[in-house]
Amino acid sequence: MNFTSFPTLITERLLLRQLKTDDAEDIRIIRSHPEVNRYIERPKTTTLADSLAFIEKINISIASHESLYWAISLKEQGQLTGTVCVFHFNEAENTAEIGYELHPDMQGKGIAQEAVAKVIDYISNNLQLNALVAWVQPGNIKSVQLLEKNNFKFTKFAEEKPEFAIYKLSLKN
Numbered sequence: 334m335n336f337t338s339f340p341t342l343i344t345e346r347l348l349l350r351q352l353k354t355d356d357a358e359d360i361r362i363i364r365s366h367p368e369v370n371r372y373i374e375r376p377k378t379t380t381l382a383d384s385l386a387f388i389e390k391i392n393i394s395i396a397s398h399e400s401l402y403w404a405i406s407l408k409e410q411g412q413l414t415g416t417v418c419v420f421h422f423n424e425a426e427n428t429a430e431i432g433y434e435l436h437p438d439m440q441g442k443g444i445a446q447e448a449v450a451k452v453i454d455y456i457s458n459n460l461q462l463n464a465l466v467a468w469v470q471p472g473n474i475k476s477v478q479l480l481e482k483n484n485f486k487f488t489k490f491a492e493e494k495p496e497f498a499i500y501k502l503s504l505k506n
Contacts, residue, residue, distance in 0.1 A: 339351040339395060339401075340401070340455060340459070342403065342451045342452065342455055343408075344447050344448070344450075344451050345447070346407060346408060346444070346447060347405060347406065347407060347408060347444065347447055347448055347451070348406050348407075348408050348411070349403035349404070349405055349406075349417065349448055349451060349452070350403065350404050350406070351392070351395065351402070351403070351404065352388045352391055352392060352402060352404045352413075352416075353388070353404075354385060354388060356384075356388065356404055356413045357381050357384035357385050357388060358381065358384070359412060359413035359414075360378060360384040360387060360388060360413065361378050361379065361380065361381060361383065361384040362436065363413070363415065363416070363434060363435075363436050364377060364378035364383075364384070364387070364434075365377045365378055365379050366436065366437065368437045369434050369435075369436070369437065371473075372469070372470045372472065372473040372476065373434070391418075394420075399420070399422070400418060400419060400420035400422075401418065401419045401420075401452075402416060402417075402418040402419075402420075403416060403417045403418070403448070403452065404416055405417060405435070405444065405448045407444075414435060414436050414439040414444065415433065415434050415435035415436060415439060415444065415445065415448070416433065416434055417431070417432070417433045417448050417449060417452045418431070418432050418433070419431050419452065419456060419465070420432065426463065426464075427461070427462055427463040427464075428462060428463055428464045428465065428466055428501075429456070429460075429462055429465055429466070430465070430466050430467065430468065431449070431452065431453075431465045431466070431467050432467065432468075433445055433448065433449055433476075433479075440475065445479055446479060446482060446483075449479060449483055450483060453465065453483060453502065456504065457504050462504050463503070463504060463505050464501050464502060464503050464504055464505075465485075465501070465502045465504065466488075466499055466500065466501050466502075467480050467485060467499070467500045467501075467502075468491060468494075468497045468498070468499055468500075469497065469498055469500060470496055470497055470498070471498050477498075477500075480500045480502075481500075483502065484502055485500035485501060485502045486500060486501055486502070487499075487500055488500065488501045
């Protein structure tokens with residue numbers, strides 16, 4: 334993955350941009366929310382210091398071309414409402430993993446769909462990947478529906494973590 338500057342993406346309602354330190358409080362709120370973390374295995378981000386450290390880690394990962402991580406914000410508000418990331422680049426299979434999270438107050442409004450579709454479009458047109466994969470717990474119905482709406486297909490349950498289903502989107506015809 335190689336780009337000279339971080340790719341800001343724009344949709345009808347959304348601005349997908351790089352995280353900044355001003356996002357620390359919103360990141361803390363989202364990454365500590367019980368509903369957001371219900372299906373995600375990760376430590377909660379409970380303090381502002383945790384959030385700032387997380388933002389620094391993400392931006393270092395972006396600078397070293399190991400991931401892409403977009404802050405989702407509504408154009409008219411600018412406040413971070415969620416994130417979309419592309420990470421775990423697998424050179425052998427020419428794939429990457431996609432993940433996303435959205436504050437529960439913003440769910441059900443088509444925001445995740447709009448953001449994920451734009452990221453898929455960007456990846457399809459700018460990176461030479463064969464596929465995107467997503468790991469999701471089958472009980473996370475909203476996430477499964479989002480993946481299926483974007484043409485991801487169930488492939489298998491993860492061998493190392495059988496509580497996760499793996500979905501795949503082919504980017505090559």
